[in-house]
Amino acid sequence: MVMAASETKFHVLAVDDTLIDRKLIEKLLKTSSYQVTAVDSGTKALEFLGLHNNDHQDVEVNLIITDYCMPGMTGYDLLRKIKESSSFKDIPVVIMSSDNIPSRINRCLEGGAEEFFLKPVQLSDVNKLRPHLMKRTQTNVNKRKAMDEIVSPDRTRARYNELEVN
Amino acid sequence: MDLAALKTQLKNFVQSMFEEGVLDNQFSQIQALQDSTNPNFVEEVITLFCNDAERIINEINRNLGYQNVDFSNLDSYVHQLKGSSSSIGANRLKLACANLRQASDERNKEGCLQAVQLITCEYCLLRRKFQALLHLERSIVELETNQK
Numbered sequence: 001m002v003m004a005a006s007e008t009k010f011h012v013l014a015v016d017d018t019l020i021d022r023k024l025i026e027k028l029l030k031t032s033s034y035q036v037t038a039v040d041s042g043t044k045a046l047e048f049l050g051l052h053n054n055d056h057q058d059v060e061v062n063l064i065i066t067d068y069c070m071p072g073m074t075g076y077d078l079l080r081k082i083k084e085s086s087s088f089k090d091i092p093v094v095i096m097s098s099d100n101i102p103s104r105i106n107r108c109l110e111g112g113a114e115e116f117f118l119k120p121v122q123l124s125d126v127n128k129l130r131p132h133l134m135k136r137t138q139t140n141v142n143k144r145k146a147m148d149e150i151v152s153p154d155r156t157r158a159r160y161n162e163l164e165v166n
Numbered sequence: 167m168d169l170a171a172l173k174t175q176l177k178n179f180v181q182s183m184f185e186e187g188v189l190d191n192q193f194s195q196i197q198a199l200q201d202s203t204n205p206n207f208v209e210e211v212i213t214l215f216c217n218d219a220e221r222i223i224n225e226i227n228r229n230l231g232y233q234n235v236d237f238s239n240l241d242s243y244v245h246q247l248k249g250s251s252s253s254i255g256a257n258r259l260k261l262a263c264a265n266l267r268q269a270s271d272e273r274n275k276e277g278c279l280q281a282v283q284l285i286t287c288e289y290c291l292l293r294r295k296f297q298a299l300l301h302l303e304r305s306i307v308e309l310e311t312n313q314k
Binding site (some may be wrong): 122 | 192195196199201204213215218245248249254
């Protein structure tokens with residue numbers, strides 16, 4: 001069975017608790033021809049991805065860009081939750097911060113972030129996203145083909161296994 | 167005044183704001199993002215910023231009104247204001263925030279009060295200039311629409 005043809009636009013999930021920054025990142029991404037969903041917290045980001053529901057929404061997100069300093073769940077916390085999820089660990093995550101703190105930057109990169117942008121984010125930063133997205137596309141296509149070939153009698157059990165955090 | 171003259175006036179006005187250090191290059195980035203699909207982008211961003219800045223400055227003043235100031239709360243507000251200022255390119259306001267950050271770090275209430283005065287000054291100056299800028303922008307849009 002062939003999967004539905006992929007959309008021509010990549011879908012980016014942007015996470016930032018500041019209204020003006022959310023507006024700016026959304027505009028920057030749209031100007032670069034990305035489809036954008038912008039949310040104001042890590043919790044809402046996870047809800048959008050479907051991590052809070054057992055009922056697995058088939059939301060296609062190609063990249064997550066998140067602010068570091070947010071109340072409640074920080075960008076780093078969100079990064080770790082994504083990377084610890086078997087369903088979403090392959091989604092590239094980029095972190096933004098207004099503070100230039102080397103230890104923070106290292107921690108994020110070591111935690112699995114692809115890039116760390118200093119705010120205010122510019123168009124030249126957004127241009128750096130495309131290679132991370134292009135790299136993933138082929139991997140995802142291969143993975144989905146492999147999954148289609150696996151015949152699993154108990155599909156429900158397989159789903160719950162996917163949601164377990166290791 | 168004709169369209170070309172208005173556009174020149176706007177350009178010169180923004181340039182003067184750069185020269186005074188009121189705005190920095192980040193504001194140019196925001197102007198560059200405005201296009202036909204989003205012709206009010208600059209105005210929308212300015213409006214969002216001003217509403218946010220006023221809210222935060224009020225909160226900061228409220229915090230400083232207490233006998234025992236909650237400095238970590240204050241830190242959070244300064245961080246927000248500094249971030250927003252940086253995002254819109256409000257250079258002098260951003261620098262004024264650094265003063266407040268320092269005084270707050272030192273748990274120096276008197277220093278904070280002085281720093282807030284400076285912030286308020288810089289914000290009022292900026293808002294006045296933004297209002298003049300938007301007035302020019304709207305006049306331009308009106309003329310352009312009438313000419314069609």
